[in-house]
Amino acid sequence: MDIFLQQVINGLVQGAIYAMVALGYTMVYGIMGLINFAHGEVVMIGTLVTITVVTFLLKAGFPVWLAGGMGIVAAASVCMVLGWSLERVAYRPLRGAPRLTPLITAIGMSIVLQNLAMMIWGRNYMTFPSLIEKTQFEIGGAAFTNVQVLIVLVAGLSMGGLLLLVYRTKLGMAMRATAQNPGVAGLMGVNANRVISSAFVIGSVLGALAGVMVGVYYEIAHYQMGFMLGLKAFTAAVLGGIGNLAGAMAGGILLGLIEALGAGYIGDLTGGFLGSHYQDIFAFVVLIFVLMFRPSGLFGEKTGDRA
Amino acid sequence: MVAEPLLIVEGLRVAYGGIQAVRGITFHINPGEMVALIGANGAGKTSTLKALSRMLDPVGGSIRYQGQEIVKLPPHRLVREGIALVPEGRGVFPRLTIAENLAMGAFTRDDKADIAADLEHVYGLFPRLKEREKQLAGTLSGGEQQMLAIGRALMSRPKLLLLDEPSMGLAPIMVQKIFEVIRMVAAEGMTILLIEQNARLALESSQRGYVMESGEITLTDEASSLLHNPKVREAYLGE
Structure with missing residues (x-):
């Protein structure tokens, strides 16, 4: 029982991070039908920028809270600019091109960003400076840390903020209208370019926050870390119904739980043949099953013909 | 009649490929005028309107x-200039509520009090919409x-x-009801271009x-004269 509870806690934390990243995929897809495969790299750059800024500031003698805060602000700013430029440079010129073209471009941008990060930060694993002194708590035989609580809390607040933005502001309404009918939204005076840029920028800010969470949680970072994280978050978005915000949140949490419980029990289930390091297969087994049996995902109301 | 027309279209050409x-x-x-553009299916009416609403680039x-050339204006600028389109097939936002659809109509406006007044006016024209304000379109x-598409267009004033x-x-x-409202709006002084297959x-x-016939305007007259024109009666009024 304690392993179950423990894995539920771990899964929730991991799932909160997936959800944050999945939102970036789903927002862009919902508005323009594009899967921005470079989004995982935006998250990675968020983590690496935080490391650089925080390490520098700590060395310069700044207090931890200030260094951490400025690290987050720097990551969010860099990722905003990065997301905005990605759309401007790579995707906007391909508006109206066959669907496969922007998709392949997205994969290309992902490779470009990985290599760029490798050139800037090198090939080695980097340690994330410790910002928060870890304390451990226990309930019912399961342990959790203040860092885990913080991650879930920040993720929850960010997602709440996003929902408020999308459902309670004029920009959010314009985003939803554009997602449903871009032509008519244009007739209403909505500048589709601006809405698309906002989706990229907002998704990138959430991605940057997720990048900081990953760094704080695993305390380690690498220029290739965005790839697997991105694929899993994409899986989470598909699981929830890509294009659907609530779906991305639920899909992220669910995927985190499936993975954690899978990793916790895979040894028992296979009689010790497979160990917990096989946890990555669960995400992709889920992806395959969703695509086979419910391609519209849990919350998806339509299976569009968009790629 | 006022000297200067609100809209002047000259030598408009639209092509799809060749x-x-x-x-x-x-x-x-x-x-202040209501003008009808009638014609059979495929006569080019909707293409004309698409060019006017800038969803399509004319070739000439x-x-x-x-008095201002708008042929190069992006579509999202038109509504700021005071041109609103009720598109073919209505084009409501299905997963926005009725109230939100109407708010989208006023997207470019900031005058909160006037928007509220216009909303009341639209709800007055279409009480059905007010009853269902919170429903998804x-x-x-x-x-x-x-009704919603017309109301939404009116919300841009x-x-x-x-x-x-x-x-x-x-x-x-329902057609009778919709046209009743269109006539009411026209009577309030709105300038309207109506594209219709229902010529009568x-x-x-x-x-x-x-x-309009095969992409050209073949006849123009006072509406009442057209109604009595034998050619129109034969071709479009089913007589």
């Missing part, structure tokens, strides 16, 4: 609105969606209202009419 859908048409609309010709019937086939796919009783209804509601 096929010319609109072959150099010229017409105008005076302020000019569109002057309030996708749950409405076709006629109600048409347009100077020129473009209506694309408002009767399409609606039950006859369109001409009965309008002051002037243009008849």
Whole structure:
């Protein structure tokens, strides 16, 4: 029982991070039908920028809270600019091109960003400076840390903020209208370019926050870390119904739980043949099953013909 | 009649690939006037309207609105200039509520008090919409969606209202209702260009009419004269 509870806690934390990243995929897809495969790299750059800024500031003698805060602000700013430029440079010129073209471009941008990060930060694993002194708590035989609580809390607040933005502001309404009918939204005076840029920028800010969470949680970072994280978050978005915000949140949490419980029990289930390091297969087994049996995902109301 | 027309279209040409859908048409609309553009399916009516609403780039010709060339304006600028379109097939946002759809109509406006007044006006024209304010537009019937699309266009406080086939796919009783409202809006002084396959209804509601055939305007006259024109009666009024 304690392993179950423990894995539920771990899964929730991991799932909160997936959800944050999945939102970036789903927002862009919902508005323009594009899967921005470079989004995982935006998250990675968020983590690496935080490391650089925080390490520098700590060395310069700044207090931890200030260094951490400025690290987050720097990551969010860099990722905003990065997301905005990605759309401007790579995707906007391909508006109206066959669907496969922007998709392949997205994969290309992902490779470009990985290599760029490798050139800037090198090939080695980097340690994330410790910002928060870890304390451990226990309930019912399961342990959790203040860092885990913080991650879930920040993720929850960010997602709440996003929902408020999308459902309670004029920009959010314009985003939803554009997602449903871009032509008519244009007739209403909505500048589709601006809405698309906002989706990229907002998704990138959430991605940057997720990048900081990953760094704080695993305390380690690498220029290739965005790839697997991105694929899993994409899986989470598909699981929830890509294009659907609530779906991305639920899909992220669910995927985190499936993975954690899978990793916790895979040894028992296979009689010790497979160990917990096989946890990555669960995400992709889920992806395959969703695509086979419910391609519209849990919350998806339509299976569009968009790629 | 006012001297300066609100809209002057000259030599407008629209083509899809090599096929010319609109072959150099010229017409105008005076302020406060309701003008019908009638014609059979495929005559080029909707292509004309798409060019006017800037959803399609014409291959030639000019569109002057309030004396200003708008042929190069991006579509999202039109509504700020005072041109609103009720698109063919209505184009409501299915997963926005009725209130949100109407708010989208006022997207470019900031005058909160005036918007509220206009909303009351639209709800006055279409009480059905007020009753269902919080429902998603996708749950409405076709006629109600048409009401919503017209209401949404009015929410931008347009100077020129473009209506694309408002009767399409609606039950006859609903068509009567929609046209009643269109006449009311016209009576309030709105300038309207009405594109319709239902020629009788369109001409009965309008002051002037243009008849389009194979991409060209072949006839133009006072609406009442067109209603009595033998050629129109034979071709479009089923007599």
